[in-house]
Amino acid sequence: MVSSGGRVAVLGGGVAGLTAATELAERGYRVTVLEPTGWGGKARSSAVPGSGTGGRLDLPSEHGFRFFPGFYRSLPDTLRRIPVAGRPDGVAGNLREATHMLTARSGRVGELLTDVSLAAGARSPLEFFRATGLRPGNGTALGPGLTDEELLYYANRLLVYMTSSDERRLGQWESTSWWDFTRADGASEEYRRTCVVGNTRTVVAARAEVCSTHTVGGFLEAFGYGFLGLGEVQAADRVLNAPTSTAWIDPWVAHLEALGVRTELGWAVDRLTVAGGAVTGAVLRGPRGRREELTADHYVCALPVDRIGALLERGLAAADPELKSVTELRTDWMVGIQFYLTEPVPVVRGHVQYLDSPWALTSISQAQFWDCDFRATYGDGTVADCLSVDISDWDTPGIRYGKPARECTRAEVAAEVWAQLCDGLNGPGRPTLHRGLLHSWHLDPAVRGLDGPGPAVNDEPLLINTTGSWAARPAAATAAPNLFMAGDHARCPVNLATMEGANQSARLAVNALLAAAGDDAAPAEVHELHRPAELRRLKEVDAELYRQGRAHILDGPAPWEEAGRARDRVAVHEYA
Template identity: 50%
Template structure:
């Protein structure tokens, strides 16, 4: 059994197969867990300490992530001292706040998201949201009500409307971004797309953004079946999750080939026979009876190769899927700087920044004792989503900046929004060092553009037709990854995990295995709205809008 790709999808597939008695080899070109891993900042560890933990971007696990957390619950976490944590899932800790930071001298607004749904008071949650809206004077009551109505339209739409209308509609059009106020666009239209995934509102499709919004608000308002609204790991990602996972897979008998790039698959008789790989520049083949391709969308067609695509023409459309940039920078600080007990959304930042002070959650990691030179006490991790918008300091988009200019611009935008009572919450004197994602290749000359080796998939209108299914027309080849057509079509660890389990189930069917099938948790819309969704199917068949669909107050005619 050969699994190509060692990211979340590949490791999930390897674990599910190994637990069912298959001999599994994982081939990975770079490093296990791909964009989800911690990345050591080489040369920073001193006196026996580990190198500082860099990353592609901070990890977070919303309450509607069910598949990846189910996998984590089956990964043993090693005991440390008197602390005997049972599984990696036990290393998830809940945040309690979201800070909506503003610039132009305005104080940010903190929204309380503490507690799980079983203990959450919906009225209190609504009051917290109302407080945010009340302190956003540029956002009118009519706009707030309209946006809430759009979420209700999405939640009560039937399958026919989802597939026939919303699948081909952008989030921008669905939320009537054109003609609305700047505050509405920032808080309701652009914010949910830029901060959750690297998607432009004009290009992101309704199904992926709409579902994440409805799921988040359902959990926040106390719906059953959800965990805390937002969770993070209690240590750097590799320490808390990836390291224990790799050790568990080795115990299960999984074999790893790291640094081996699969350049194509060789076929014969309508089946895949071998993966052609390049270790250290030499060409070799790995033969197997069964294959799971778990590489990212941007590498899939190249990895599958022309022979496979000739056997399954639907796979050639993968290269029509679009990607965008969402990657990070870490500022390592000399003093703890807990700006909020959770994530910070920098609402007005041109580069769509989100951030989190991580060390406050690393309860099981003594950062200065275990990492770096002993003087780093916090890690402010920042995600940058808008790479093609000019920055106020440099006047250039992030793609056109040198690394030094990029760092200065990000710090400037952070500093502009992190104020309280007119006082700065950050000081440049706190910065020990910073780390940028090594997947970015920065321009070395004026006029050059940066290159990103690891972009993120975005779900554009109509793109579902180009996504591969877990099982296709090649009988011994299966697809996994966040670009695969499963319940959640979004560039997330959750979608990667879900697709891997779906691929394994398809493989088990193909092999005639009697092993138990993987538990795949799909989206279960609120049953209280079932009758409204049935009604909407009837309305859609009659060519009528959803019963709650109303035109935006600032335009004439229906929002669609």
Template identity: 50%
Template structure:
């Protein structure tokens, strides 16, 4: 069911098919042709403004439908998903060590991104880049304060053979501790809140839960510390990088439902979660860009979009500036803005807003920080599986151990030959004071960020007396260069923040099709079924922008397939009841708490 105020996809015979059918019958001369349409024999030009996830997805779909596509990118193709080589670290013919904006994690409910990956060739892979993903087989949910961790599902010894009784014992102990940490009434409360959400109609999700914070929805105030840590903080900051006291319940609930359903094989492209078998650029971005170039897409990197130039009620051209300050204009028939929200705001000139005043609400969207930090290691540490969630860390750290994911010989291929492994972190909370300096990450120098993150991991992994991360393990570290330290101000800035879904933010997010006839919006902040700033949401928005462009261009090309989040049909009846109850001003049938 399309959400209210969305532009639903057209079914059956569309206007453009009628027009082209008439043309085939000899009546094309009677049909008005918009001024932006190209002359006969010339491909219509599309300027894609931004080469991140949404821009690459849009370019992919457009070039396959016969458009002449140029992508203008300010910094680097791939956006927040790209690898970032650590310059100067490669020695003896090796490549530079691979840094990341943050490690790549593909939940099973992603379906739009996997489709693009299947259609991107990769040597030796039957399913293209898609075959470079593989299921995450082990994760550790780590607690501090001497509490046992939960390690699932990998219970084998380090050589992969036989049952590791110590790991099994710790996992069982951790499960019992987690179950015992929450009072029965709090467990019942959370189960009730989850049932209320999954049986809520789309009307209630948008009309009620969009305007309620997750903290209030799960009634975290006054509950036990473990309830607040697990149900409120971990399910928001740890999994979807939003803050529980400002995040929309519509968003957090939708992601929780999607994770649960994909875990039991419903609406999923793969298992619960997948990872890449190599650095992101090698496994995905570089092959994608190469494929698009082969199809005819032109990429102009180092070109910052400075302004949309308006004439006759349309976008005539974009003004570009390069690193040397040289300016020029680039004209096109159609324009897809695929830049992140903080950069798209800069294009909202009075001339643009005069044509579409609704775009001004983009300025009210909120961003937070979620950036990567890599520790390059001299040895592979014991006791760390593929992925670790540091549940009680103030900075809400998650990490992956690359040697257990990549099919690469790290010391032979990267760095100076002394780096045997990489522990790649995502820092999801930059506003909570840490345990070493008592300052939030925003107020720590890069060296302090690294020291603090290392200490928070040790606080979880070494709280029972074992040694997992001895300090001599660290060869070097690399912080996402989007983070810039101002020593005089004692603060960091972030050139690549992440849009987060706060209560009521849905109404402020733009549609893919604007009121400007030849301007379309893509990006993880645009309204999509994946109601979260993710690779999947960005990819879906690129597809939606192309579909809107096809409609506006009266193109005969087939619309791009878009996969919505899976909704179990078994719940349709309860949702229909809830829709009637919501319209009548009544609570959800199960909302008794």
């Protein structure tokens, strides 16, 4: 059977929804995409209203900076298919390589600069160490207090995960927190900060104590392979050459409209109507309270996880009662704040991770990557750079006010973040940041209530993959024959709330729709993560060990646990 050209309603215009619309429109379906807030969802950029003068654009802002790791494969494929004038590879031509990564430390003591562009081409351990800045035989390169013994054990943790079978990953590591897997209890503060907490709070906004090893281990594995040039491209890290909406989202929406997709901004799904086990319509709420009903042959629910809960009692659960498990999924805050500077401050050509910041900050200096004169293009003519920062921990007291971010005013949040940036970037005689550079700042407006009267809320939180959460995540197909689920909370090869995961989930939803419709159109390609053939046999051995109820062959206690047991044995002997 060839494509029916049926009608599809895509509920949500984030990365997942726009991906689904692209794949379906290319296969001849008549698609309507509904988005209540802004095209691109959490991936979109916005602007500081009224900040542009003299014909310049308003200062650009982001919910958080974007980056495209080397392990992304499905999303770059979509980017290449979005046409841009003068770019033979479409939006993908707007990506620029971020060549370095700085791990900043308080007072710049023990900071680590990694040349990720060299690491991807390393052909020997020596070349790799030169690229990373690590010094073999000297674990303190990552900071004071981290021993070689701890560094080697952390390497063991990564090796255990990389050689674990799929059965163990889902059966054991899914229910094991990253904190427990890395044996954080009893370890040094530096080991916890560097190897355990830093990899979760600053990258995926999740606490090591609750985030599953299935998620964190999988992400570090994928990122590591991309770091070594084993991903979609040689570049381990890429960023856009302009604000996200300018470089990517706006051309995407224009491309969809050229394909005949009907795009409806400002419309939210109020409820679904269900009859005979199938969805028969979507009741919409639009501008100025207007209400309409949209009918289609198929429905793709690409709403963010935090918005699905309200729809459950309004038809979604009637379509598939199993979807109620989505309410078990947890979210946390990863919020962007931009500092506009009067002079260029590139810091490093890539991302900065502030390992000692209590608010788990990461940043990137944007102007160095953008194909424009920032001062002439944006603001009032005095702004030369934008330092874009993500705040990933909103519950730990800061260094200036001694309060968590949730309890600060917006101005206090900005001042606290600036203080933590200065703590990581400024050293004796080396002031990278100072107050004279700061023109203004802008905190994501999705965070409301910081200035009172009630508790602060975040309208766009991020999914975190807690232990056991895989079972609560929806599959692409549902019990309703014409309803399909997409979004970074849906199951897909990238087990993490990322743009790649959103893109992959939409492709899976499209493929489920094609199957349900009996459509023999070519399915959307869902790219698997890199799996080195060299580890295949070790994973087969582990699969057999897991079936026998035995531990991974390389899994063992940490050195500090062994030392503690030895002390206990001595104490028992002396008491006896």
